Structures are given as structure tokens and as C-alpha cells.
Amino acid sequence: MAIxxxxxxxxxxxxxxxxxxxxxxxxxxxxxxxxxxxSLSEADRLIGWLAGEGGRLANPHLLMRxxxxxxxxxxxxxxGTQATLGEILAxxxxxxxxxxxxxxxxVANYVAALDHGIGRLKELGLSTxxxxxxxxxxxxxxxxxxxxPGEFRRMQNWIGPPGCSMADATYVxxxxxxxxxxxxxxxxxxxxxxxxxxxxxxxxxxQFEAIHPFIDGNGRVGRLLITLFLVERGVLPTPMLYxxxxxxxxxxxxxxxxxxxxxxxxxxxxxxxxxxGVARQAEDALGRAExxxxxxxxxxxxxxGIPSKVLPxxxxxxxxNPYITAKKLSTDLGIAFTTAQRAIEKLQELGIxxxxxxxxxxxxxxxxxxxxxxxxxxxLVPGR
Numbered sequence: 001m002a003i004x005x006x007x008x009x010x011x012x013x014x015x016x017x018x019x020x021x022x023x024x025x026x027x028x029x030x031x032x033x034x035x036x037x038x039s040l041s042e043a044d045r046l047i048g049w050l051a052g053e054g055g056r057l058a059n060p061h062l063l064m065r066x067x068x069x070x071x072x073x074x075x076x077x078x079x080g081t082q083a084t085l086g087e088i089l090a091x092x093x094x095x096x097x098x099x100x101x102x103x104x105x106x107v108a109n110y111v112a113a114l115d116h117g118i119g120r121l122k123e124l125g126l127s128t129x130x131x132x133x134x135x136x137x138x139x140x141x142x143x144x145x146x147x148x149p150g151e152f153r154r155m156q157n158w159i160g161p162p163g164c165s166m167a168d169a170t171y172v173x174x175x176x177x178x179x180x181x182x183x184x185x186x187x188x189x190x191x192x193x194x195x196x197x198x199x200x201x202x203x204x205x206x207q208f209e210a211i212h213p214f215i216d217g218n219g220r221v222g223r224l225l226i227t228l229f230l231v232e233r234g235v236l237p238t239p240m241l242y243x244x245x246x247x248x249x250x251x252x253x254x255x256x257x258x259x260x261x262x263x264x265x266x267x268x269x270x271x272x273x274x275x276x277g278v279a280r281q282a283e284d285a286l287g288r289a290e291x292x293x294x295x296x297x298x299x300x301x302x303x304x305g306i307p308s309k310v311l312p313x314x315x316x317x318x319x320x321n322p323y324i325t326a327k328k329l330s331t332d333l334g335i336a337f338t339t340a341q342r343a344i345e346k347l348q349e350l351g352i353x354x355x356x357x358x359x360x361x362x363x364x365x366x367x368x369x370x371x372x373x374x375x376x377x378x379x380l381v382p383g384r
Contacts, residue, residue, distance in 0.1 A: 006265035009210070012175065014156060020172040021262055023210040025185040026203050027195060028267055036268050036275075043198050043275035046282040047235060053286055054240050058296070062319040063289050064238055066374050069321075071242035072110035074378075075223050078248050081106045085375055086323075086366075093323035095357065095364040106142045110220060113137040117228045118239065126190040126225065126232055128183055131213075134224055138217050147215030152179050157215055171262065173212035182211045190229070201229045202274040206261050223247070240285055245378035246277040284379035292319065295369050302350045310335060310343040315352075322370035324353060325362065 008028050011019040054060055066089065073085045083103040091097045091104055113134045124130040136150030148154070154176050158169035166172060174182055186207050189200070208222045223244050230236045247254045250273075257273045260266040296319055303311040313333055318324060329340035344365055347353045357364040 007263060008261065008265050008267075012178070014172075014175045016156060016166050018166055018169070018172055020156070020175050020178075021210065022174045022178050022182065023207055023262070026189040026207055027200075028203070028265070030199075030267055030271075033268060036272055039272045039275040039279075040196065040198060043278040043282075044196070046279045047198070047230075047241060050240060050282040050286050051236050054289060055237050057289055058293055059316065059319055060238065060240075060289070062316055063292060064240065065320040066322070066370070067242065067285065067288070068111055068114060068239065069107070070374055071227075071244050072107045072114075074242075074248045075220050075244035076103075076107050076110055078244065078251065079106075079219055083107050086371060089321050089371070090323045090356075090364060090366075093321055093364065094325050094328050094362075095323060096362075102142055109138050109140055109142060110224075113220075114224055114227060114239065117224060118231060121228060121232050126187075126229055128187050130228075131183075131221060131225070134221050135214055135217055138220055138224075147217070149217075152176070152183065152213045153215045155215065157212060159212070171259065173210065179211065179213050183213055186211065197230070197233045197235050198275060198278060199271070201226055202271050203267075204229070205274070206258060206270055209258055210262060240289075241278065241281055242285075243274075243277050243281055245284070246281050246380070249378040249380060250277075280379045280382070283382070287379070288373050288376070291373050292370055295367075295373070299350070299352050302352065303346075306346065308343065308346070310339060311346060314343050314347060318353070318367045318370060322367040322374070323356075324365050324367070327362065 009021050009023040011021055014020050057063065069088055069092070070085050073083060073088055076083070081103045083099050083106070087097045087099050088104065088107050091099075097104065116137050117130060117134050120130055120133065124133075132150045132152075139147060139149035156166070156175055157173060158166045159171040159173070160169040186204065189207070190204055192200075195203075205222055205226055208225060209218060212218045214221065226243055227239045227241070230241060231239055253273060257270045261270050296315055299315055300312065303315065310333065314324065314329060317329065317332060324344060326337055326341040326344055329335070329344065330337045333340070344353065348355065348365065353365040353367050355363055356366045
């Protein structure tokens with residue numbers, strides 16, 4: 001494939017008889033049009049608003065858990081995993097779920113990888129060792145485990161429709177021998193602080209996907225890096241913003257924008273798309289969090305007159321996961337099973353939870369109001 005003069009990279013002939021694309025080191029020379037500046041300004045304003053208002057929400061640490069799980073589900077769905085948010089949350093609460101264990105593990109691995117990344121940021125920063133650790137956690141004991149978890153690929157990969165050959169691929173990333181230099185350049189760019197953070201991570205996300213350093217898991221690792229970058233740079237105090245919902249809802253636009261950079265050097269279209277995703281998801285995240293907090297405040301008034309220390313603590317657990325069982329409640333709060341069951345039945349009487357299982361034993365309940373908020377489609381247009 002011939003590369004136009006404006007493309008930010010060059011091609012190399014590989015032994016399979018096709019050409020692979022090797023992206024140029026970052027940063028590129030950007031042309032800041034008024035439209036692009038407006039997109040960046042809006043994204044900066046709204047992510048700053050999310051950081052400020054989100055930090056003032058009641059119990060923000062509790063709300064982060066279902067948001068992280070939602071991100072894991074949607075990021076994994078882009079790669080073909082079929083598990084739903086409700087299934088993952090129910091399984092986390094101890095319910096039996098009719099979904100393949102592999103799909104459930106893939107989503108759980110994404111959550112574990114982000115938790116691990118947050119914990120390792122201070123020690124490793126956004127570095128190659130951290131990227132490799134994320135990949136290892138992500139692919140542990142799931143499909144793709146054959147793809148050398150925690151190691152860069154040693155074979156050529158390509159992107160295209162399912163079952164296509166390398167000759168028919170829509171994109172062939174750098175050959176393995178180019179990876180050390182490409183990844184060293186990306187690492188140096190991630191650790192530079194000369195650009196506005198949103199510009200830097202937008203460029204870095206394109207670069208990581210263009211390098212495609214792993215046999216499997218590139219998309220998920222690339223999306224994890226966005227969240228980790230925003231936390232490391234102090235743009236957000238906690239991992240509150242996730243772009244997988246936006247990317248999944250606009251999947252064709254996402255891939256087309258990445259391809260246009262490689263083929264035409266169209267950085268403006270990619271940056272505009274990325275900044276729009278940040279703006280919309282900042283509004284989305286705060287809107288959902290505020291709605292859930294309003295629900296919790298209403299429910300707290302319902303339990304306020306009941307002489308029980310268990311009920312307020314049970315509401316905290318529902319904020320983290322709207323599914324609940326007596327067994328999990330008794331374990332989490334260190335109370336007797338019968339006490340936990342009575343508390344859940346009281347929540348049911350108050351209209352806060354309802355039973356979702358059909359069994360007499362190991363009954364499962366759900367705070368449907370919270371789950372409905374979490375399952376709403378991603379925001380794609382401006383406005384609250």
C-alpha cells in the first residue's frame with residue numbers, strides 16, 4: 001500500500017511479501033484550526049468540571065466501582081466479549097450467571113489490570129514495564145493467553161475483517177524488529193510534559209494502536225492507558241472518566257479516524273473525535289453519578305427512621321454494586337446470615353431492591369434503580 005506524503009510514518013517491506021507501516025515518533029506538527037481549539041477547550045472545561053464536581057459527590061469512592069465495571073464490560077465488548085454489565089455485577093455479588101466463564105474472566109481481568117495499574121503508577125509511571133504488567137494481568141487465563149502475556153509480540157500481526165489474510169489486511173503494523181525503537185519513543189513521549197494532557201494522550205493512544213505491540217489485547221491496553229494517564233497527570237483525582245463507552249457506541253468512526261491518521265495524516269479529525277469523546281463522557285459520568293447519589297439520598301431518608309445499623313451500610317454496598325445477597329452482605333459486614341437476610345427483606349419492603357432469582361436458597365436481589373442508570377446508553381451529544 002502506497003503511503004501518501006502527509007502520512008506520519010513510512011512503510012517497510014516484510015518477508016510475508018507485504019508492506020508494514022511504521023509510525024514516525026511523536027509529536028507531529030499540528031495545525032491548530034479554530035474548530036480544533038474549540039474542541040480542546042470544551043473537553044478541558046468539562047473534564048475540569050468533572051474533576052471538581054465529582055470530588056464533591058457523596059461517597060465518590062463507592063461510585064467508582066460500578067463505573068469501572070461498566071468500563072471493563074464495554075472495553076471488552078469492543079473486542080467481542082458478550083458479557084453484560086448486569087451479568088458481571090450479579091456474578092460479583094455471588095449469583096450464578098449463565099455466561100461463559102471465559103467472558104466473565106476477561107471482564108474481571110480488565111478491572112484487575114486497572115486496579116493494578118493505579119497501584120503501580122507511583123513506582124513505575126507510564127512506562128514500558130507498566131504496559132507489560134497491564135498486558136499480563138489482562139490476558140491471564142483467558143482467550144489470547146497463547147499470545148505471550150506480558151511480552152511484546154515476536155511475530156507479525158495485522159488488522160482486517162475476520163478470517164482475512166495479511167495480503168488483504170486493512171492495516172499491517174510495524175514488524176517485530178521495529179517494536180523496541182517504536183515503544184521506546186512512545187515511552188519517552190508519555191513521560192514528556194510539554195503538551196496539554198488531553199492532546200498528549202490523544203496522540204499517544206493513536207501511536208499505541210498504530211504500533212500494535214501485542215498479538216492480542218492492544219485495544220484494551222490502549223484504553224487502560226488513557227485512564228491511567230489522566231490519573232497520573234492529576235487531570236482527575238480518581239479514575240472517573242472512561243472512553244470505552246464512547247468508542248463502542250461510535251465504533252466505525254473510531255476506527256476510521258485512526259486509519260485516516262495513518263493514511264492521510266489527518267490529525268485534526270482524530271483529535272476532534274477524541275476531544276468530543278472526552279467532553280461527552282465527562283458530562284455522562286457526572287450525570288450518572290449525580291443521579292445515583294440522588295437515589296441513595298432518597299433511600300437513606302426511607303431507612304432513617306428504622307432502628308438499624310445494617311441498613312445504611314447495606315446502601316453503601318448497593319452504591320458499589322446494585323446486586324446483593326444475604327451471604328455477601330453477611331460476609332462484607334461481619335453479621336449473621338439471618339440478620340443480613342432480614343435487612344435485605346426490609347430493603348425490599350421499602351422498594352429499594354427486588355428479588356431477581358427464582359430459587360428459595362441463595363436468593364439474589366437488585367437495586368434496579370441504580371442498574372438502570374448504569375445501563376443507559378453512552379452520551380453522544382452535548383448537554384446534561
